[in-house]
Amino acid sequence: MPAGFQQLGGETVTGTLALSVFTAVLGSLEFGYNIGVINAPQKIIEENYNATWVHRYGQAIPAGTLTSLWSLSVAIFSIGGMLSSFCVGFVSEWLGRRKAMLINNLLAFMGGTLMGLSKVCRSFEMLILGRLVIGAYCGEAGIRLDPYVRGRDSANQSARGAGHAAPILGLEQLLGGEELWPILMGLTVLPTVLQMALLPFCPESPRFLYIVRCQEHHAKRGLRRLTGRQEVGDLLAEMKEEKRRMDMERKVSIAELFRSPLHRQPMVISILLQLSQQLSGINAIFYYSTSIFTKAGVQSPVYATIGAGVVNCAFTVVSLFLVERMGRRTLHMLGLGGMCVCAVVMTIALSLLDTVPAMSYVSMLSIFGFVAFFEVGPGPIPWFIVAELFSQGPRPAAMAVAGCSNWTANFIIGMGFQYVAELCGPYVFLIFAALLLFFLVFTFFRVPETRGKTFDQISANFHHASADDAMMDMDMELNKTSTELDYFGDESIN
Numbered sequence: 277m278p279a280g281f282q283q284l285g286g287e288t289v290t291g292t293l294a295l296s297v298f299t300a301v302l303g304s305l306e307f308g309y310n311i312g313v314i315n316a317p318q319k320i321i322e323e324n325y326n327a328t329w330v331h332r333y334g335q336a337i338p339a340g341t342l343t344s345l346w347s348l349s350v351a352i353f354s355i356g357g358m359l360s361s362f363c364v365g366f367v368s369e370w371l372g373r374r375k376a377m378l379i380n381n382l383l384a385f386m387g388g389t390l391m392g393l394s395k396v397c398r399s400f401e402m403l404i405l406g407r408l409v410i411g412a413y414c415g416e417a418g419i420r421l422d423p424y425v426r427g428r429d430s431a432n433q434s435a436r437g438a439g440h441a442a443p444i445l446g447l448e449q450l451l452g453g454e455e456l457w458p459i460l461m462g463l464t465v466l467p468t469v470l471q472m473a474l475l476p477f478c479p480e481s482p483r484f485l486y487i488v489r490c491q492e493h494h495a496k497r498g499l500r501r502l503t504g505r506q507e508v509g510d511l512l513a514e515m516k517e518e519k520r521r522m523d524m525e526r527k528v529s530i531a532e533l534f535r536s537p538l539h540r541q542p543m544v545i546s547i548l549l550q551l552s553q554q555l556s557g558i559n560a561i562f563y564y565s566t567s568i569f570t571k572a573g574v575q576s577p578v579y580a581t582i583g584a585g586v587v588n589c590a591f592t593v594v595s596l597f598l599v600e601r602m603g604r605r606t607l608h609m610l611g612l613g614g615m616c617v618c619a620v621v622m623t624i625a626l627s628l629l630d631t632v633p634a635m636s637y638v639s640m641l642s643i644f645g646f647v648a649f650f651e652v653g654p655g656p657i658p659w660f661i662v663a664e665l666f667s668q669g670p671r672p673a674a675m676a677v678a679g680c681s682n683w684t685a686n687f688i689i690g691m692g693f694q695y696v697a698e699l700c701g702p703y704v705f706l707i708f709a710a711l712l713l714f715f716l717v718f719t720f721f722r723v724p725e726t727r728g729k730t731f732d733q734i735s736a737n738f739h740h741a742s743a744d745d746a747m748m749d750m751d752m753e754l755n756k757t758s759t760e761l762d763y764f765g766d767e768s769i770n
């Protein structure tokens with residue numbers, strides 16, 4: 277059971293609560309699934325693109341066109357994610373969390389259907405469009421959007437990890453073969469249907485009802501259902517207190533965020549940390565590992581891909597424990613450093629492969645290490661730090677900017693990796709090693725420890741506290757406590 281569940285005010289876990297968490301994290305499962313699903317069947321689907329091309333134009337597809345089409349199929353997912361991560365705050369405030377999730381499910385349904393039917397319809401455009409739409413779904417459902425429960429981060433992270441086991445299904449013997457890959461792509465509609473079926477039985481987020489809609493009565497009823505208690509006055513009082521504090525702090529727009537000297541430095545840090553997550557090269561592995569290994573001549577590359585998925589799964593759980601016990605900054609540096617070493621080892625192993633066949637095992641192990649260290653640091657930590665660097669006023673804007681940088685970098689890797697890999701061969705990971713080293717140095721010199729600190733203490737690290745700033749820091753100090761009382765919260769998206 278994810279650690280976060282126990283935090284619910286020491287309450288027992290009711291059926292309704294368990295159901296709500298389960299329903300909500302199905303979205304994260306989809307996120308992990310759709311990141312990894314295109315990895316193993318790359319070659320087979322590329323052959324299908326080629327066949328379609330031959331059917332339409334009577335000639336084989338030019339190699340360059342094929343690379344572009346496949347890169348686009350992989351990367352357009354991030355464009356969808358970016359677009360929807362901008363709309364999500366607005367939509368969920370307008371419709372409520374539950375209806376927003378229902379609507380979002382229609383996207384997943386459309387995306388899955390488009391991808392699943394693309395082969396029958398002989399249209400790679402459908403697959404590409406489907407990836408865009410499913411990306412839009414994941415932008416809302418994926419990273420930090422569990423509207424229901426505290427502990428959502430742990431539950432979400434675990435579900436996302438589980439989704440990364442997708443490459444197992446991508447085995448040629450299972451669904452990754454010539455005939456069945458459309459099912460592999462379309463399978464993403466199953467969790468969607470399940471989520472749609474379960475949502476009506478989940479209560480609307482009480483925090484949303486109270487803080488956004490001011491419906492105290494309905495919020496109370498939701499709290500009762502989720503906790504199984506009749507007396508929920510204490511929880512309501514906490515939300516009241518939080519609302520009071522939120523009302524005290526003005527919302528900050530994105531433009532203001534960049535103009536204000538108070539926010540500039542935390543903003544730069546947040547953006548760079550998001551970049552450190554994506555430019556670490558993790559998605560080069562999740563999207564392309566099968567192809568990297570095939571080209572390098574490793575035997576049974578699909579097993580390396582599956583292994584990476586399984587390691588990822590296991591280490592999301594390990595990271596849940598670490599995050600509660602160690603400092604953010606330490607973990608991030610540990611992760612970056614470990615990934616950097618693994619990238620170098622992998623490069624060496626791949627370049628010695630011709631002379632020393634045993635190197636294929638070393639290269640696999642280094643990929644597993646790379647993924648494991650990712651889940652220790654650059655995977656979870658950047659989101660924690662953004663949330664902890666900003667108080668409630670500027671936090672939504674900061675989160676939007678951070679999300680946008682994240683998706684953009686994700687797109688760049690998905691789109692550009694194959695071209696760079698063609699140029700550099702196995703040495704491509706030295707580029708990531710260099711980037712990782714840069715981010716490690718940056719974190720060492722610039723990123724403050726945020727765990728368990730008040731905004732006051734954090735901003736004392738940024739050496740520009742004027743008298744004005746000191747006043748704001750006091751406000752922030754007040755606000756800090758309220759985020760800890762966030763029982764049903766998605767403070768990140770309002």
Ligand SMILES: *[C@@H]1O[C@H](CO)[C@@H](O)[C@H](O)[C@H]1NC(C)=O
Pocket residue numbers: 323326327330336337338339342
């Ligand atoms: C496309 O298919 C044809 C045979 O139909 C083959 O000769 C050609 O090598 C293939 N091209 C690519 C890029 O796979």
